[in-house]
Amino acid sequence: MMTQAFAGKITGKITDEKTGETVIGAVITVKNTEKGSVSDVDGNYVIDIADGSYVLEVKYLGYTTKEIEGVVVKGEEVTTANVTIKEAGSSQTLKEVVVRSSLKKENISALYTIQKNAASVSDGISADVIRRSPDRSTGEVLKRVSGTTIQDNKFVIVRGLSDRYNTALIDNAILPSTEPNRKAFSFDIIPSAMIDNIVITKSATPDLPGDFAGGVINILTKETPDKNYNTISLGTSYNTASTGKVFKSGYRSSTDFLGFDDGARKMPSNFPSQQSVQGLTRQQSIVALNSLNNNFTVKEHTALPGINLQAAMGRAYALKNSNKLGFSAAITYNHTENIKPSLLRQYDNLNVVDNVYNYSTNLGALLNVGYYFGGNKILFKSLYNRIFDDNFLYREGYNIGTSANVRYYAFDLVQKSLLKTSLEGEHQLGKGQSKFGWLLSFNNVINDQPDQRKVAYSTSLSTGDNAYYADNTTLGKANNRLFSYLNEDIYNGSAYYALPFKMFNNKNSLKVGVFGQQRTRDFYNRYLGPTYDYLAPNANNEDRTRDLEHLYSADVINSGVYRLEDITSDDDAYKATATTLAGYAMFDNKFTDKLRLVWGARFESYSLDLRNRTGAVHVNPVWNDLLPSANFSYSLTEKANIRASYFRSVARPELREVAPMSYYDYEMNAVVNGNPDLQRSLIDNFDLRYEWFPNPGEILSASVFYKQFTNTLENYIYGDNSSYDVKPMNYKSARNIGVEAEIRKSLGFISENSFLKDMSFYVNAAYIKSVVKMDSFQNVAAKAIDERQLSGQSPYTINASLSYAGMEGKLNLNVLYNVIGQRLYYVGQGRLGNVYESPRNLLDFQASYAVNKRSEFRLNVKDILSNPYRYYFDQDSDGKFVKQTISNQQIDNQKDWVFQQYRPGTTFSLTYTYKF
Numbered sequence: 001m002m003t004q005a006f007a008g009k010i011t012g013k014i015t016d017e018k019t020g021e022t023v024i025g026a027v028i029t030v031k032n033t034e035k036g037s038v039s040d041v042d043g044n045y046v047i048d049i050a051d052g053s054y055v056l057e058v059k060y061l062g063y064t065t066k067e068i069e070g071v072v073v074k075g076e077e078v079t080t081a082n083v084t085i086k087e088a089g090s091s092q093t094l095k096e097v098v099v100r101s102s103l104k105k106e107n108i109s110a111l112y113t114i115q116k117n118a119a120s121v122s123d124g125i126s127a128d129v130i131r132r133s134p135d136r137s138t139g140e141v142l143k144r145v146s147g148t149t150i151q152d153n154k155f156v157i158v159r160g161l162s163d164r165y166n167t168a169l170i171d172n173a174i175l176p177s178t179e180p181n182r183k184a185f186s187f188d189i190i191p192s193a194m195i196d197n198i199v200i201t202k203s204a205t206p207d208l209p210g211d212f213a214g215g216v217i218n219i220l221t222k223e224t225p226d227k228n229y230n231t232i233s234l235g236t237s238y239n240t241a242s243t244g245k246v247f248k249s250g251y252r253s254s255t256d257f258l259g260f261d262d263g264a265r266k267m268p269s270n271f272p273s274q275q276s277v278q279g280l281t282r283q284q285s286i287v288a289l290n291s292l293n294n295n296f297t298v299k300e301h302t303a304l305p306g307i308n309l310q311a312a313m314g315r316a317y318a319l320k321n322s323n324k325l326g327f328s329a330a331i332t333y334n335h336t337e338n339i340k341p342s343l344l345r346q347y348d349n350l351n352v353v354d355n356v357y358n359y360s361t362n363l364g365a366l367l368n369v370g371y372y373f374g375g376n377k378i379l380f381k382s383l384y385n386r387i388f389d390d391n392f393l394y395r396e397g398y399n400i401g402t403s404a405n406v407r408y409y410a411f412d413l414v415q416k417s418l419l420k421t422s423l424e425g426e427h428q429l430g431k432g433q434s435k436f437g438w439l440l441s442f443n444n445v446i447n448d449q450p451d452q453r454k455v456a457y458s459t460s461l462s463t464g465d466n467a468y469y470a471d472n473t474t475l476g477k478a479n480n481r482l483f484s485y486l487n488e489d490i491y492n493g494s495a496y497y498a499l500p501f502k503m504f505n506n507k508n509s510l511k512v513g514v515f516g517q518q519r520t521r522d523f524y525n526r527y528l529g530p531t532y533d534y535l536a537p538n539a540n541n542e543d544r545t546r547d548l549e550h551l552y553s554a555d556v557i558n559s560g561v562y563r564l565e566d567i568t569s570d571d572d573a574y575k576a577t578a579t580t581l582a583g584y585a586m587f588d589n590k591f592t593d594k595l596r597l598v599w600g601a602r603f604e605s606y607s608l609d610l611r612n613r614t615g616a617v618h619v620n621p622v623w624n625d626l627l628p629s630a631n632f633s634y635s636l637t638e639k640a641n642i643r644a645s646y647f648r649s650v651a652r653p654e655l656r657e658v659a660p661m662s663y664y665d666y667e668m669n670a671v672v673n674g675n676p677d678l679q680r681s682l683i684d685n686f687d688l689r690y691e692w693f694p695n696p697g698e699i700l701s702a703s704v705f706y707k708q709f710t711n712t713l714e715n716y717i718y719g720d721n722s723s724y725d726v727k728p729m730n731y732k733s734a735r736n737i738g739v740e741a742e743i744r745k746s747l748g749f750i751s752e753n754s755f756l757k758d759m760s761f762y763v764n765a766a767y768i769k770s771v772v773k774m775d776s777f778q779n780v781a782a783k784a785i786d787e788r789q790l791s792g793q794s795p796y797t798i799n800a801s802l803s804y805a806g807m808e809g810k811l812n813l814n815v816l817y818n819v820i821g822q823r824l825y826y827v828g829q830g831r832l833g834n835v836y837e838s839p840r841n842l843l844d845f846q847a848s849y850a851v852n853k854r855s856e857f858r859l860n861v862k863d864i865l866s867n868p869y870r871y872y873f874d875q876d877s878d879g880k881f882v883k884q885t886i887s888n889q890q891i892d893n894q895k896d897w898v899f900q901q902y903r904p905g906t907t908f909s910l911t912y913t914y915k916f
Helices: 103-116 127-131 138-142 282-291 541-545 554-558
Strands: 008-016 027-030 036-038 044-049 052-059 065-073 078-080 083-085 098-102 122-126 148-151 155-158 166-170 195-201 215-221 229-239 246-249 299-302 306-318 324-347 350-373 376-399 404-429 434-460 481-503 506-532 562-566 573-590 595-612 622-637 640-651 662-665 670-673 681-692 699-720 723-746 759-773 796-806 811-820 823-828 834-837 841-850 855-862 869-874 897-902 907-915
Touching (some): 008 065, 036 044, 065 078, 065 083, 155 166, 155 215, 246 376, 282 554, 282 562, 306 907, 823 869
Parallel strands (some): 008 078, 008 083
Antiparallel strands (some): 008 044, 027 052, 052 065, 122 195, 148 155, 195 215, 229 907, 246 299, 306 324, 324 350, 350 376, 376 404, 404 434, 481 506, 506 562, 506 573, 573 595, 622 640, 640 681, 662 670, 681 699, 759 796, 796 811, 811 841, 834 869, 855 907, 869 897
């Protein structure tokens, strides 16, 4: 039976003053009332109470009793009272000692305790900071974290290390790769409104996954709320490069706007199998080709403003005996129509301009339910997100190698979805602080490309015929229809036991645990399409000059001049099962009040079974690794720490990378290959960090780190005559050394009585030097290179912000700046130089104004400078981009080539939020 709820609440967390650990079972009472609560397995408590000013009393066996004065409850507001308590000394065991404190002092003390007592080197960002930034997705939020940058606006790079060296978690459950061709999690699929906080751990402890070297990114979604709430947000956006411009697209179904294909793009269920295509008669080819969606019309409309809708609700129920039940739920909808105009590509024999149109819809839903009873909690968390990206590319330009003008069309719908569910529990064992925790989770990732269509036209200047002919006399991976589907299921299970014990007259702890994961992936590509048959009775070469809309019309298909061909090979599909089993032991030793060592080891066994369509190709490595770690910390003062750490970690190739298959990337004009011979990387990591917390929420820190790689994993690009291949491979060794500094500080110290007291600034910067030893046989752009930087690594990063919170918190202004140094995108090979991504300055602004407690307006201006994205081949190997002048369509092979270059435009968005 649920108890009667009062308008106000007092809530908070009880922690040990020395260790920062939560205290289970502490008794919190409101003096001179009958109200009270008991801290749960997370140390949290909630007290429903009427308006007034109160004194809290916190008691726990073996600890000094503490009273907190000045706890004021007003209306429906939640008053937060975080409390630290201290173990009683031996002289106090037979008599009660009461320590008195104020609410403000206790909240400050609790925040210091959390900041100072983290077991490892870590950085984070809270929901409050996320709310004040212009970021709508997790990918955008992450670039605000110290030492973190984003590639392609969604893939995380931590401390200059590419996505393959990072691990993603949601609510402590490992996430799969959302990309079929790389180890990467696309963080843009998680709306920022669903996040409670993000923690990036940069030095390992044994209870963390062992396959990372940059960081473990743990996204914690909203859990049980402190009070009931409902919110609705309505927003729109305008992009200077897209909105109001002519927007082109291919076939459009009635449900695309909702983020779902209506099925018209899918291959018919009765379509001929791959094996039967070769023996089809001409009439059977006609029937099969007519069963496909042959609508190649390029539609035009005016690009609409973006739409952003969100709704969320939370409920908290107080039960008998201080038990509680609650849930948080949210749904989101985003729709944008973006254009990459005049995307330039000038390399080798190509001088072309692409216009890329992206029609994107994002749907998200979240449901978290929590039940707390006694010293126990049970949580159910579920997240679903779906991205519908319908892309159209039109390319026009000159191919020097064939002396031909070219026109190229690509229609590409990509539907990605993530379903994550987890059930977890934590339980107090006995009457002490021993804990048992467990987690079971299931993740499903789908990547569906129902009908990627690519059509090329060209006209040869040497023949004097100015007509454009479709290049459809043969079928290739650059000119076909691709049906692709990936389904991956991941099952995770883990359990741990934490036992506190006394040693060195201080509280210590032992934590042991086990972990198991099984990934199963089923992936296939099928390449097929019509080829023009010169021997057909009705063959007329003029059919190949038809415009795209009529090239594959029913009349020409029915004339029998096209034959259905299928070029799918046995290596274009694979099935894989990857199993990881792990166990660990972790000691947390506090030798004195100031000196602490968290150490232990994790053992991971990884096995993979991957087979192609026939099972003839079999990739089955087994890797067993012992991964020790040690995190040392020393409290110089109550506000300052020095930390040192060492850990060994691994980086394993992604499933697609070891699969013996290749696919054509039409945007890059390159074939991406797998490598079954890849080995895992081993990394030894060292960290040294100083951190000072001058005031709550403020930090000044400086770090030095070093990483030594064995068998580093990187992608290289090679090829001839404007046909390129990309392939992953192992390089023997690499080293990475870097420094980072961070400061977050209020400007009130300049003048406490001016507007500066409402302003704060934040800066973090990192400088990283990496060296990869190249094998003697490797040349880049015909020049011998014996060492280079690590691919995906930025030599420097800078994140900065300046914020103002005035009018009693009603008005918030925030300016944010981000820049990264030039980083290596692909390793060059042979005559191809390294491909670099040039630096670009990113400047954002947000203003929010709370009309009242229920209504808020928010204005965001994203990418104010709209600096160009530029990737280039460094053909002269000087590490600098110098644009060459292209004369008579001739490209100088000794000067830099433009791999791709475009301006994204500036985005203005306005959002209104109403709470009720």
